[in-house]
Amino acid sequence: MKDRTLLMIPGPIEFEPDVLQALGAPTTSHVSPDFIDVFGQALERMRKVFQAPSGQPFVLSGSGTLAMDCAGANLIEPGDRALVLSTGVFGDRFEDLLGRYGAEVTVLRFPLGETVDFNQVKSELDRSSYKVVTATHVDTSTAVRVDPQQFGELGRQFGVLTILDGVCSVAGEKLHQEEWGIDVVLTASQKAIGVPPGLALLVVSKPAIEAWRERKAPARSYYADWEKWLPIMEAYEERRPSYFGTPAVNLICALNISLGQILDEGLDERISRHCQLGKASRAAFAALGLGTVPTAAEHSANTLSAPRYPDGVTGADLLPKIRAAGAILAGGLHPAIQSEYFRIGHMGATKAGDLLAAIGAVETGLKQSGYDFELGIGVGAAQRVIAAC
Numbered sequence: 112m113k114d115r116t117l118l119m120i121p122g123p124i125e126f127e128p129d130v131l132q133a134l135g136a137p138t139t140s141h142v143s144p145d146f147i148d149v150f151g152q153a154l155e156r157m158r159k160v161f162q163a164p165s166g167q168p169f170v171l172s173g174s175g176t177l178a179m180d181c182a183g184a185n186l187i188e189p190g191d192r193a194l195v196l197s198t199g200v201f202g203d204r205f206e207d208l209l210g211r212y213g214a215e216v217t218v219l220r221f222p223l224g225e226t227v228d229f230n231q232v233k234s235e236l237d238r239s240s241y242k243v244v245t246a247t248h249v250d251t252s253t254a255v256r257v258d259p260q261q262f263g264e265l266g267r268q269f270g271v272l273t274i275l276d277g278v279c280s281v282a283g284e285k286l287h288q289e290e291w292g293i294d295v296v297l298t299a300s301q302k303a304i305g306v307p308p309g310l311a312l313l314v315v316s317k318p319a320i321e322a323w324r325e326r327k328a329p330a331r332s333y334y335a336d337w338e339k340w341l342p343i344m345e346a347y348e349e350r351r352p353s354y355f356g357t358p359a360v361n362l363i364c365a366l367n368i369s370l371g372q373i374l375d376e377g378l379d380e381r382i383s384r385h386c387q388l389g390k391a392s393r394a395a396f397a398a399l400g401l402g403t404v405p406t407a408a409e410h411s412a413n414t415l416s417a418p419r420y421p422d423g424v425t426g427a428d429l430l431p432k433i434r435a436a437g438a439i440l441a442g443g444l445h446p447a448i449q450s451e452y453f454r455i456g457h458m459g460a461t462k463a464g465d466l467l468a469a470i471g472a473v474e475t476g477l478k479q480s481g482y483d484f485e486l487g488i489g490v491g492a493a494q495r496v497i498a499a500c
């Protein structure tokens with residue numbers, strides 16, 4: 112029997128069959144004309160999905176953390192000042208990361224479950240000058256969303272380079288990289304982009320490329336250096352063979368298919384599908400009487416939810432029961448509240464039916480854990496949101 116347990120963690124997720132098929136296809140040479148064309152097309156499609164018509168896309172083999180590292184390695188030189196806006200674990204990660212490249216880092220850490228307060232950011236930028244500011248579009252440890260438009264506009268206003276960690280948001284949350292003036296948007300294949308783990312993806316603005324060109328010394332990472340990869344990305348787009356490090360041929364074929372599906376669905380349609388799933392999920396947990404980590408719906412992510420366990424129920428008890436009932440969900444990640452909440456990813460290929468099945472599994476698990484509620488009340492609430500769309 113096929114294992115049909117739904118994978119609904121915040122990445123990796125369920126993938127479309129055509130995407131998975133590309134991974135199993137015979138591997139071709141990374142300089143064969145067919146593959147060059149596929150890679151070139153994938154780069155062109157990345158510009159469309161990130162909405163950055165004059166941005167420079169990069170595709171490297173690695174996870175989202177490599178994409179973060181790549182931005183830091185290329186844009187930071189020792190002594191550069193960086194401002195990190197943190198709404199969770201992934202925001203905090205930039206502090207350590209940028210520090211490794213010699214940045215003097217200031218962190219504005221927002222209260223758990225709250226989003227970035229841009230008045231506070233503006234005061235800090237008024238008070239002090241920075242080369243780089245980072246934000247996390249959706250921090251996957253808290254399900255808190257940050258407004259990338261205000262982020263980009265503030266960066267532009269103060270002449271600071273903006274780096275947006277879009278690992279849990281790109282292709283699932285609204286993003287107009289170029290119009291909003293965001294210099295680097297980075298993501299990883301296994302989240303809302305809809306491809307198994309293994310690719311680090313970035314789109315870099317012209318001003319950020321210029322800032323990188325003005326470095327005094329080469330980037331301190333050999334593998335992540337744009338000096339190495341920029342000519343390769345340009346060559347693939349111009350449909351010429353080139354080589355620095357072997358690209359992940361099958362993953363890039365899968366990426367091209369997924370990006371094609373995203374554009375076929377339509378970015379607006381796709382974002383509103385994610386918006387509905389987010390709303391439906393929150394409606395279900397509210398009906399079940401569960402709180403959430405984000406303190407308001409307006410800054411709750413579309414791509415995942417972070418409900419709190421009801422009193423008397425633990426993750427160690429509940430999550431295996433939910434899994435046995437048909438859905439694999441994730442535990443908490445934020446160290447301050449790790450044992451108090453769980454996470455459910457609803458991005459990429461997730462359909463309304465998948466979400467309803469997962470909520471059904473949560474209800475089964477909660478009932479078996481002894482939590483008192485009316486069975487079906489969460490599924491019903493989610494269904495009402497979906498039916499109204």
Ligand SMILES: *Cc1c(COP(=O)(O)O)cnc(C)c1O
Nearest residue numbers: 174175176201249251278279299
């Ligand atoms: C998953 C995630 C990362 C890290 O990506 P990996 O692929 O696990 O290295 C970074 N930032 C955010 C917001 C994420 O969701």
